[in-house]
Amino acid sequence: MVTSVTSFGRSGLSDWLLQRITATIMTAYLIFIVAYFGFNDVDYASWKALNAGLPMKMFSLLTVLSIAIHSWIGMWGVLTDYVTVRLMGAKATALRMVFQLGVIAVSLLYVVWAIDVLWGI
């Protein structure tokens, strides 16, 4: 089995499955938000009340965790396709490490930022 230290789940099958699970969670969140905006006349009070409840906070947190995992896996695939020794020469591996660490850092920042926003309501 091919493993990689910089992929998310360390194996392609695990990453493939997580990509699907996170996609499903994000889709559920999107359907909910679109329906909420479709059926309600959203103002500050109602929007705040919705997001202040613990169930919605959990749903939002689950979604942002999904975004982080999904992006890590997705961007890993993109970077390992294009930032390669074949296409860019010897410097590619070092460059790809920088990009991958950047993607991981931004993904984690998104999660922390979302927690800060949600639990600051």
Added chain:
Amino acid sequence: MKQNRPVNLDIGTIKLPITSYVSILHRVSGVILFAAVALFLLALDASLASAESFAALKSTLASPVWQFVIWASLSALGYHLVLGLRHLVMDFGVGETLEGGLVSAKIAAVIAVVVIAAIAGWVFAW
């Protein structure tokens, strides 16, 4: 693996089927989205911080430039979602043939265009 083995594939000389185009756009939209998440979080933050910031967000997003930015970001999301769902359907073994792939690529492209138009109708009317 030999690192510098010859690769004889000049993609510019090949006529690509619709499946190739919807696929590369799914990838491009995914990369755009990774950046757009920062905008979505910025908006979430402003929408929840206070009644004042909520109102300020509403008036900011009403400017044509921001309407365009939000429309483009949501379109990337809509496209990525529709084509992502195509992936999930195919993962269940539906439409995995060459013929099925071509048909579902066309269906997904049409749905994506409708979604993107609907987003435009929503965003540019607020």
